[in-house]
Amino acid sequence: xxxxxxxxxxxxxxxxxxxxxxxxxxxxxxxxxxxxxxxxxxxxxxxxxxxxxxxxxxxxxxxxxxxxxxxxxxxxxxxxxxxxxxxxxxxxxxxxxxxxxxxxxxxxxxxxxxxxxxxxxxxxxxxxxxxxxxxxxxxxxxxxxxxxxxxxxxxxxxxxxxxxxxxxxxxxxxxxxxxxxxxxxxxxxxxxxxxxxxxxxxxxxxxxxxxxxxxxxxxxxxxxxxxxxxxxxxxxxxxxxxxxxxxxxxxxxxxxxxxxxxxxxxxxxxxxxxxxx
Amino acid sequence: xxxxxxxxxxxxxxxxxxxxxxxxxxxxxxxxxxxxxxxxxxxxxxxxxxxxxxxxxxxxxxxxxxxxxxxxxxxxxxxxxxxxxxxxxxxxxxxxxxxxxxxxxxxxxxxxxxxxxxxxxxxxxxxxxxxxxxxxxxxxxxxxxxxxxxxxxxxxxxxxxxxxxxxxxxxxxxxxxxxxxxxxxxxxxxxxxxxxxxxxxxxxxxxxxxxxxxxxxxxxxxxxxxxxxxxxxxxxxxxxxxxxxxxxxxxxxxxxxxxxxxxxxxxxxxxxxxxxxxxxxxxxxxxxxxxxxxxxxxxxxxxxxxxxx
Numbered sequence: 166x167x168x169x170x171x172x173x174x175x176x177x178x179x180x181x182x183x184x185x186x187x188x189x190x191x192x193x194x195x196x197x198x199x200x201x202x203x204x205x206x207x208x209x210x211x212x213x214x215x216x217x218x219x220x221x222x223x224x225x226x227x228x229x230x231x232x233x234x235x236x237x238x239x240x241x242x243x244x245x246x247x248x249x250x251x252x253x254x255x256x257x258x259x260x261x262x263x264x265x266x267x268x269x270x271x272x273x274x275x276x277x278x279x280x281x282x283x284x285x286x287x288x289x290x291x292x293x294x295x296x297x298x299x300x301x302x303x304x305x306x307x308x309x310x311x312x313x314x315x316x317x318x319x320x321x322x323x324x325x326x327x328x329x330x331x332x333x334x335x336x337x338x339x340x341x342x343x344x345x346x347x348x349x350x351x352x353x354x355x356x357x358x359x360x361x362x363x364x365x366x367x368x369x370x371x372x373x374x375x376x377x378x379x380x381x382x383x384x385x386x387x388x389x390x391x392x393x394x395x396x397x398x399x400x401x402x403x404x405x406x407x408x409x410x411x412x413x414x415x416x417x418x419x420x421x422x423x424x425x426x427x428x429x430x431x432x433x434x435x436x437x438x439x440x441x442x
Numbered sequence: 443x444x445x446x447x448x449x450x451x452x453x454x455x456x457x458x459x460x461x462x463x464x465x466x467x468x469x470x471x472x473x474x475x476x477x478x479x480x481x482x483x484x485x486x487x488x489x490x491x492x493x494x495x496x497x498x499x500x501x502x503x504x505x506x507x508x509x510x511x512x513x514x515x516x517x518x519x520x521x522x523x524x525x526x527x528x529x530x531x532x533x534x535x536x537x538x539x540x541x542x543x544x545x546x547x548x549x550x551x552x553x554x555x556x557x558x559x560x561x562x563x564x565x566x567x568x569x570x571x572x573x574x575x576x577x578x579x580x581x582x583x584x585x586x587x588x589x590x591x592x593x594x595x596x597x598x599x600x601x602x603x604x605x606x607x608x609x610x611x612x613x614x615x616x617x618x619x620x621x622x623x624x625x626x627x628x629x630x631x632x633x634x635x636x637x638x639x640x641x642x643x644x645x646x647x648x649x650x651x652x653x654x655x656x657x658x659x660x661x662x663x664x665x666x667x668x669x670x671x672x673x674x675x676x677x678x679x680x681x682x683x684x685x686x687x688x689x690x691x692x693x694x695x696x697x698x699x700x701x702x703x704x705x706x707x708x709x710x711x712x713x714x715x716x717x718x719x720x721x722x723x724x725x726x727x728x729x730x731x732x733x734x735x736x737x738x739x740x741x742x743x744x745x746x747x748x749x750x751x
Contacts, residue, residue: 180557187549188566191624195569197592198581213599214592260478268464269471275479282486286685286733288709288726292719293492294485299503316481340463346470375574377688378706382714397576397692407584414577425572429565436629437636 202226202411209407225412229399232409235416237388238395241310245380245391246373248311253369254362257320262350264321265328266336276325282318287378295382309383310391314373320365323438327361328354364435367428374421392417497727501719514724524725527708533615534704535683538622542679543672545623546630551664553631554638564635568628575625579692582621583608586693608694614702621689626682630675637671638664669748673740680736684729705729 197216201209202225204218229235263269264276294313303309331354339349355362377393384390390398396417399410425432497514499507518524549567553560570578585593586607594604605613641664649659687706694702703711705725713722 177557180552180555181559184549184552184557184563188563191566191570194578194581194585194624197585201584210590212589212595214590214595216592256478256481260475263471263474267467267471267474269468272471275475278487279479279482282482284734284737285486285490286681286726286730288685288706289493289723289730290486290489292713292723292726293489293496296492296496296503296719297484297489312481313485316478316485318482318486321478346467346474350474371572375576375688377576377691378710381691381710393574393576393688396574396580397688400580400692400695407587410580411584414574414580418573418577421572421574422569425569433564433568433632436632 198411198415202408202415204408206406206408222408225406225408226416229409229413229416233395233399233413234387235395235413238390238392238417241307241389242374242391242393244307245310246370248307249314249373250366250369252311252315253317253320254366256315257317257365258324258355258358258362259350261321261324261328262354263346265325266333266349266354267346276321279318279321283322291378291382294379298383303383305384305386305389307389310380310389314376314379317369320369323365324358324361327358327438331357360431360434361438363428363431364438367424367432368435370424371421371432493723493726496720497723499720502717503719504717507720510720514721517721518724518728523703524708527703527705527725530611530615530702531684531686531704534618534622534686535680537619538626538683539676539679541619541623542626542630543675546627546675547634547668547672549627549631550634550638551660554635564632567631570625571628573625575688576692578621578625579689582617583693586617608696609701611702614694618686618689618694618702621693622683622686626679630679633675634668634671637668641667666749670750673744673748677737677740680740681733684733684736 200216200218203221203223204225205220205222208214208219260279264272298304298309298313301309303312335353335357336349339353344352375393376391377397380391380394381397384394387395396413399413496507498509498511500510500514501507553563585591588594588604588606588609591607593607597604607613607617645663645667646659649663654662685706686704687710690700690702690704690707691710694700700707700711706729709722709725709729712718712725
């Protein structure tokens with residue numbers, strides 16, 4: 166018995182050793198990025214770089230804010246993300262409710278067509294969508310960044326699964342009371358689906374915050390750029406000072422990481438939900 | 443008599459109500475899906491048809507598209523740049539998918555044991571998944587810097603060769619795959635963990651009573667019962683690898699040329715740098731075909747190895 170527990174303790178120590186090593190490898194790029202973003206220029210050109218800055222230069226961060234409208238990038242990203250999340254969650258949940266809880270001719274056929282949206286890579290559609298934005302005069306506008314990305318087949322699919330798992334009794338009771346389907350959706354099913362909605366919403370936040378290709382294509386003016394595009398185009402265009410580039414990269418990432426620490430449970434649930442259903 | 447009449451009336455009244463109720467439900471159904479479907483019709487169905495039509499044209503955005511039939515598709519066969527993009531994409535997809543699944547499964551199994559600080563480790567491995575790909579590329583580009591980057595400094599100290607990571611195709615491939623693994627393993631790990639937690643504990647207890655060792659349990663219980671998860675993750679990993687873009691756009695752009703162009707990078711370059719929109723769309727359709735072919739193939743093969751409980 167004693168030998169068994171000893172063996173168990175030993176194997177746990179070994180396991181911790183391996184996991185910690187991998188964990189440090191995972192974390193090291195971030196540590197290096199934060200440390201380097203605080204270095205003065207002379208530290209960057211050393212053939213044997215050291216992790217610790219010779220002097221901590223917070224000014225690198227304000228230099229980024231002075232060189233490019235980084236605060237504007239933040240604002241753009243937040244506006245676009247909030248609008249995409251609100252739009253996607255509302256449109257997808259409403260459609261998902263109808264597809265799962267109402268009966269109407271052609272319902273399953275329409276849903277099937279919608280699922281085709283999951284099969285087609287966005288690159289096939291991106292040029293016609295870009296052409297449409299040009300035609301509408303929506304290049305370099307918020308609506309150009311937001312509207313084409315509001316319609317998520319994935320969201321309908323995910324939320325429909327969840328609505329199907331809610332017992333139909335609620336719906337029947339409400340109908341006898343004389344509630345119309347929109348009221349049933351809005352007042353009964355949406356609140357019941359809150360865990361799934363939160364999980365989906367967080368997935369959309371994450372995707373939208375980091376989204377790059379569409380934003381790169383539909384915006385040209387610096388004032389309309391989002392964080393991902395602004396950070397990518399800093400390179401070569403504005404400066405070659407790596408400390409500033411990394412300061413920008415860190416600033417672009419930090420909000421999502423903070424959000425994650427608060428909503429970790431929702432995100433993990435969302436990812437699991439999207440992976441297993 | 444009167445009672446029978448009443449019953450008939452009630453029935454007629456009911457069926458009329460049910461009839462109007464189904465009619466109302468039909469209308470409501472269409473009304474509630476209408477906003478979603480309107481957007482879907484424009485930004486998916488219409489865009490898809492337009493995309494197919496445009497792939498048969500020459501189009502520089504400014505002048506109206508010129509019909510060229512299947513010329514764009516024929517041109518692909520002799521386009522060295524396209525072949526390079528195709529080769530690079532294939533070269534990163536294979537090791538990325540294989541290593542990503544192996545590593546994430548190993549981590550998931552380690553975290554599924556009753557080890558302490560599980561949540562801490564899970565968070566640690568998951569952080570890169572949340573990080574903006576553009577930021578990831580910026581960070582790693584610096585880490586790979588041949589002269590001043592820490593990776594080559596460490597290799598130098600160990601007396602190992604110090605490659606110009608991102609400048610040459612071969613080393614760029616290794617560099618890109620490492621970053622893809624670093625940023626993708628956490629996602630697969632979380633899904634594998636959920637899959638592992640769905641395997642009933644009794645199976646393992648029964649196997650232990652039968653005297654099966656850890657390896658045997660892994661081979662005969664864990665692996666087979668995990669196959670639906672593995673299948674899903676393989677499909678997703680292949681699709682994601684075939685579509686890598688953000689990372690390439692920032693990381694392997696050295697001195698104004700991209701040293702490791704992938705298919706999606708090539709689509710972007712042809713469309714939005716060279717303004718050959720028709721040709722760019724054609725490349726996108728080839729990508730669609732490849733993705734579709736792989737996905738269908740996997741769904742076909744799954745019968746041989748995926749066990750649904």
